[in-house]
Amino acid sequence: MSRASSSQNPSIAVLFSGHGRGTNLQNLMDACASGEIEGHIAIVIGTRSDSPALDRARHAGLQVVVISPRKYADDEAGYAQALLRTLQRHSVDLICLAGYMLHLPTEIVATFRDRVMNVHPALLPLFGGQGMFGENVHRAVLESGVKVSGCTVHFVDEQYDTGPIIAQTAVSVEEEDTPSTLAARVLQAEYQTYVRAVKWFCEGRLHVEGHRVRIQNKG
Numbered sequence: 001m002s003r004a005s006s007s008q009n010p011s012i013a014v015l016f017s018g019h020g021r022g023t024n025l026q027n028l029m030d031a032c033a034s035g036e037i038e039g040h041i042a043i044v045i046g047t048r049s050d051s052p053a054l055d056r057a058r059h060a061g062l063q064v065v066v067i068s069p070r071k072y073a074d075d076e077a078g079y080a081q082a083l084l085r086t087l088q089r090h091s092v093d094l095i096c097l098a099g100y101m102l103h104l105p106t107e108i109v110a111t112f113r114d115r116v117m118n119v120h121p122a123l124l125p126l127f128g129g130q131g132m133f134g135e136n137v138h139r140a141v142l143e144s145g146v147k148v149s150g151c152t153v154h155f156v157d158e159q160y161d162t163g164p165i166i167a168q169t170a171v172s173v174e175e176e177d178t179p180s181t182l183a184a185r186v187l188q189a190e191y192q193t194y195v196r197a198v199k200w201f202c203e204g205r206l207h208v209e210g211h212r213v214r215i216q217n218k219g
Contacts, residue, residue, distance in 0.1 A: 022053025
């Protein structure tokens, strides 16, 4: 059994890629600022300096680093080391992926085992895997005919969307839904579910047993 434990006031890194808006980042920032999450965002790492998400972080006074995979196009190990050095420099306890669409280097996953979270816009293990992101997911949900979708927060392992599940929230699929309308409702569920999972981590309440995450009652 491993425990996804934390230090007092854990340090959180938020990672994203591309030109993301940073709405999940904003949600986590707000929850840390209000004390709902008993931790702090120590570093925000993006792949593009002109992304709106980085602008949000800068405006909030957070430390920002740009690590572009293009700079390491022929050097995957170099990209992993650049990430690892930044994370260790800021004594990061938890990594939160928030629109990070790349495959996280295995060295990072191994070093931060059970300390990397991601939120997926469907109820895993359904509608997961490579290429299942954004409206691709919601389109697949609607085409399948299922009546319930939702979101999943999970620890990250070496594959896409297969790590231990921490929390899930169900969202009904309505008859008139389009991928965009379903995405909007699922996103609201993502905000609440991600904060809840990070809150549990920072309180030291998450225990990983094999592929199962147990949530200890708060003492």
